[in-house]
Structures are given as structure tokens and as C-alpha cells.
Amino acid sequence: MLSTYAGTAAPRNPVVAISPAEAVHWLDPLAPMGAIVRLGRNSEFVVQDEPSAFCFQIVSGCVRTAMAMEDGRRQIGEFLFAGDLLGYETDGPQPYAASAVGDVVLRRFRRCAIDRLAASDTEFDTALRQYLSGQLRTARKRIALLGRGTAGERIMSFLREMQARLCEGGATAFELPIKLVDVADYLGLALETVCRGVADLRKSGAIGGSRTYFVMPRLALRVLH
Amino acid sequence: MLSTYAGTAAPRNPVVAISPAEAVHWLDPLAPMGAIVRLGRNSEFVVQDEPSAFCFQIVSGCVRTAMAMEDGRRQIGEFLFAGDLLGYETDGPQPYAASAVGDVVLRRFRRCAIDRLAASDTEFDTALRQYLSGQLRTARKRIALLGRGTAGERIMSFLREMQARLCEGGATAFELPIKLVDVADYLGLALETVCRGVADLRKSGAIGGSRTYFVMPRLALRVLH
DNA sequence: CGGCCCATTGAAGCTCATCAAATCGAGTGG
């Protein structure tokens, strides 16, 4: 596992779009220093409680971070998609493990390479800071969701997130590449609760589609932001 | 409210301690640009959903950030104490309001002043990045706690946090300056649940003290990290 | 001494977790 190739691939989901076709990503300047890594479904490439000198940019596919407790409880920290950066913020034992949800392609960097580039490249430095700020805002929204949101709200919020990540432009339909177990551990719910919640949303007409296919309504009607 | 003075005060709870007596904080280089603000109990100085051009360093006292929903539910994002920085990560409408728990003294900066200093001072830039990374790690621990922790675990985790913030050196006893309502909204619980949880911890001997006074045991025995 | 804020305790109900079993769908091999 964790095979390494020399090569590049154009990252999707750019933060800065210069032109519709040729997307520029803030991590691009770092690309030459990155090794491409290809992983199969469920392979774990960051181990909980062990230090890791690496960060990863998702090139394609979906990655999850997960914190496990001794008694089997599990919390998923985030799902990452093409363009996202993983593992920068923790130097030392990693509180969350990271693994591939499906097949993924990653670009691997040493953490210090990022720090070094930040020290010399002001633009990159700003982008990194904005990235961290954004992650922090996102994490805090999730704190409110997990602290005070009902099961239905958590599920709807999750689906909106996925819509934002998985739909091109203003599209509203997507195929969810994530299993219910993972969704449940992401939302702090039981798998059955998620299943029932989704069924309820479908029966009430709040969303459309069936099984792993979702059709979201246009407007964000009162979904905990 | 929100009166402003020119003046300085030595920040407690430094991130970098050069000598025991003369503590140096990473925000110190910014101090000359900051205005001192004194606020009374419960005064709100950042309003939810409204933009704010300012960041604040807590000089003394305790501050809370809170997100409120239309139906009265409320989530507290964090409690901040002397030395902490608030409000850097969000430029634009603030998802969380900020208010004083008791009387507080703050130092106020423009957000752009921080960015400007970061661009010119490498050491400060690094410290800022480490600060953001630390906040992110903290927020993600909280996500696991709120997603999967029981009431008892949340409460114990909160008390440990407070011990870390409020106790000098290795002390284990502290007076909690925060009301149960706020603790409840911080932990995503009902205030009665917090009250009962604390009572249970006391009855079982897991902690000591009474009312707002807490005596923690020495070792961290299985408290969700 | 009275009023107020907050902590505390009790009782009842609801949401969600847990346990168990049925069903579905995608492969896989005969």
C-alpha cells in the first residue's frame, strides 16, 4: 500500500479560478515538491496517535479523517475532496487517522516544505493563512451543528455540504460516494438514525432521489444556516 | 459600553515564556497598535451576522463566543482567557457573537494590522500560523467530544480544560468564573444535565469541591483524551 | 428583610441508540 509515482495531475475544485478551463490552485507552487500517491478503498495513510511528517493534497477521490475510541465509538472529522489539504495543522501525534473512502490519488508533501515556501512566498503565505482560517470557520460551524442540531438538521446540513462539494456550478443532484456508516460517524448519530432521517426527508419531499442519489431543493430553507 | 483607553497591561498566560517573571506573548509586537477596551459583565462587543473589522486580545477576564438560533437554542464556540486572540479568522459577517462573561479588559486591533505585520515579520507570521493550527486542533477535538461524548465525558473534559486555563503551574483547584447556563451551551447539554453531571462526579469522588469551586484529581484517567 | 439570580432536585416525555432481522444490490461462479 502507499505506492508512489512521479507525475502530476491537474487539481479539481480550485480555490482561485483564473479562467474556466485552466484552474489555478494555491497549492500549485508546491506541486513540484510533491510525490503522487495512489491508494485503494479504505487504505489508511495517516495513523491515529502516531506522528506524521507529511501533508497531503487530494488530487482525486474522497478522504476521511477519523478519531476512534477504545470502546469502538468513532468520530469522523471531515471528508476531503479534490483540492483539499490534509494534515498541515498537526505536527506530532495525529489526533485523527486518515483513510481513503474510495480509490484516491494524493500529492504528498513534507510539512516543513510548506512552512519553507510560506516563509519565502508572501502570496502563498496569505493563501495558507486563509485556508487555515476557513478550516477553522468550518470546524466551528460543525461544533454548533453537533452541539445543538437535531438529527434531521445534521443530515440536511451534511447533504448541503455534499451538494456544495460534489455539484458543478449550480447543479442540485449528486451521487453520494460515502457509506451511511461514515455519514453517521460524521454527524455523531447512529447509522439507523441517518437512514431513517434520509427516508423522512424523502417522504416529506424535502429532498428527492433514491438510495445513493440525491436531488436537493434550490433554496436553503432554514437548515441551521 | 465599549469605552476605549490608551494604555498597556502585561498579558497573562503567555505562549512563549522567556523568563518566569517577564513573559513574552507572540501578540506583543502588535500591542502599540492596539486600543485598550474595558467591558462589563455580559456586554456584547461582536454581533452575530454583522461584519467586524476588529480582532481582540483578551488582557484579563473571560470572554465567550456564542451562536444563537431563532428558536432560542444557543451554542458557545469557546471561552477565551488572558492572552487569547479572538476574531481573526472571520472577515465579513461573524458567525459567532462575542461577549464578556465577567468584567474584561481587551486590546483591540484591526484585522488588517495583523495581516500587515504577518507580511513583514516572519517570526510573527509563524506564530500566527501556529496559533491558527492550534485553534483548529482544539476545535476538532471538540467536534469529537460533541459528536460522540456522553454528558459525563463532556463535563469532565470541560473541567480539565478549565483546570488547564485557570490553574497556575500544576495546581488542581480553581474557582469557575462561568455560569452553568454557559457551560451547558458550551457542551451542547441542558443546564440541568450539567448540574446533575457535576453532582454525580462529586458523589462518585471523581472530583472534589462544591458549588463553583472545583478540585480535580491529579491524573487524567480516561477522559476522552 | 425581601427580591433576584442561579443552582438544585424531581417527574415525565421524547429523541435517538441499540439490538435484531429482513431486504436489496452487486458481484461471482456454476
Added chain:
DNA sequence: CCACTCGATTTGATGAGCTTCAATGGGCCG
């Protein structure tokens, strides 16, 4: 093409943990 298998989703029944509502008690300040 169909039977079989395995992983995943779905549905049902029951119960635990937490919330909610209500009332009491305790400390502090005017």
C-alpha cells in the same frame, strides 16, 4: 441466466439518556 454470497441499507421494537417542565432552595445585594 440463475443461485449464492457478502456488504450495505432498511425496517421494527425496545429502552436509555437526556431534555423539558416545574418547583424548591441557597446565597448575595439593595
